[in-house]
Amino acid sequence: MSLSFNLLKTSEKSLRLGRLTLIKNQEQNILLDTPNCLAYTSRGCVPHLTPDNLQAIPLIDAVSVTLEHFIDIQPPPSTQFPGGIHKFLNFEGYLVFFDVRDSGKLKSVSYNTDKYVSIYTCHGVRQITSDSYIKYMNIYKPDIFASLADKITDETPSLKRIKKSVDRTLKWLDNALSNEGIQVFGVLTGHNNQEERIRSAQETAKRNVAGFVLNGNFLENTSRERINMLKSSLDHLPSTKPRLAYGLGTPEDIILGVSEGIDLFDTAYSVKMTDAGHAFIFSLDLKNDLDSSKQQQQTINLWDTNFRNDVQPLLIGCQCYSCQNHTRAYIHHLLNAHEMLATVLLMSHNLYHYTNFFKTIRESINQNTFFQKAEQFFKVYGEQKMEETKNSTIIYN
Incomplete structure (x- = not known):
């Protein structure tokens, strides 16, 4: 399996048109034109839709799946299913992107440490270590996974807390990259501190990652404020690799994000609007x-x-x-x-x-x-x- 990203068109204002190509085998290739989105899933399915419903919607070629939804019991029963996560969830025709925490409903949980990340499950808080996360990825075999990250859910964290977040995330990224076989996206941290966002972006860019993940959750209130904060990271990333952003769901978020060079978004906003009857x-x-x-x-x-x-x-x-x-x-x-x-x-x-x-x-x-x-x-x-x-x-x- 190989993953490549090609820029088809760029402009002076960071605007970009690209194509993510996943070659799975001689019979199956997935082309994802960017800017684009990954279909948000909850407990392994797109909310309210069966796999048949999803297949009837054109232009969806990729889905995002979250370990947080499966790990209420350790080890997750799904790890006993042969064939990997594609077969288990009936997503064999899609690019599957795997992450630890639910980006669409990122909840505050107990503190993280240098050894583990706390995650929120339907049966309470659980902890996941970098080694156990990589072990699950080797069993699930997604096409891409995001490295373990110390995501901050506090509204006003201290500078010491932000620096710890960057250091832990980089250490866990190095551990993830030592595992061969699955493409890894490096997660950028730094929360609302510009200097730490720049440090996180520069250090992550030095690693052999396939792409980057930015988190717009728990940042400023307006679309423009969130994008300005994320721009501190975007300005220090290489143009040759794709960027995925969480927490940018409204049309305004998307338009502003695309204008600053973000390639991939999630569809959690569609779920929120659907649940609201809109x-x-x-x-x-x-x-x-x-x-x-x-x-x-x-x-x-x-x-x-x-x-x-x-x-x-x-x-x-x-x-x-x-x-x-x-x-x-x-x-x-x-x-x-x-x-x-x-x-x-x-x-x-x-x-x-x-x-x-x-x-x-x-x-x-x-x-x-x-x-x-x-x-x-x-x-x-x-x-x-x-x-x-x-x-x-x-x-x-």
Whole structure:
């Protein structure tokens, strides 16, 4: 198995179009055009979707899987299954990226030490060492895994704590790189300290890693503030290797991240919106007749009673299964009836829409229209946050 990353197009402003190529064997190659996303999974599946549902959504070629979801019992029972993680989860046609902690729902847990990382499971807190993590990776055999990292979940950590985080993560990275056979992405740390972020990036870049992971969780509040913080790391990375960023899920996050040279994102935001009963309607290709003086919606809330008689699809013109076969009124009814089909249809639409958003971004970079469209996007939509409503939690997940 070999992994390569080629830049197809670059610009002076860090904008890049690339292709990640995974050659698994003579019969199977996976091409992942970037910027792109890894489908977020929970306990081994994309939330609300079966593998058949997922296969029906085009443009998804890679998934991210988290050890935190399997290790409530040590050793995880899944390690006894022959054939590796691809076969165990029925992801044999996908690039599988493996990490320790759940990037979409990164929770604060008890402290880490030089020997282990504390992780949150459905049966309480567990500890994972660098050696045991590598042992599990050799059993699971993912295509890529992120090195063990001391991720900080404190809002205001001390400088001493941040330095320890960088030192531990680099030590664990060296241990991971001593294991041959699986591609390793180095995790960058440094939290909100610019000097430590630079040190982490420079030291990680010296290692023979296949790519880099940046964590946008627990940083500043706005999209621009988070990107400015991550830029301290990005400016010190080689351009020839892919960069994956966690915690950048909103369209604003993605647009700003892409403009600074981030290649891969997760889809946890799609899950959050689906769980809240929202459907994506935003677009990078905006109509000229839209009034930029009036802020447009990025999503529609299907809990809203205004949709109870609305026989339109979730988004007119969308080619996803949900929009081709069902109406807003029907999905509104399913939500109120607490039917599981509601989130299946919403997730199908949101993930389809999300992956097509990345396709549109790639096309605009290729056509040299990205910055023009990005500027118009911010004029029309502004910077929006997830709407908080009393009905935003679906209790049957």
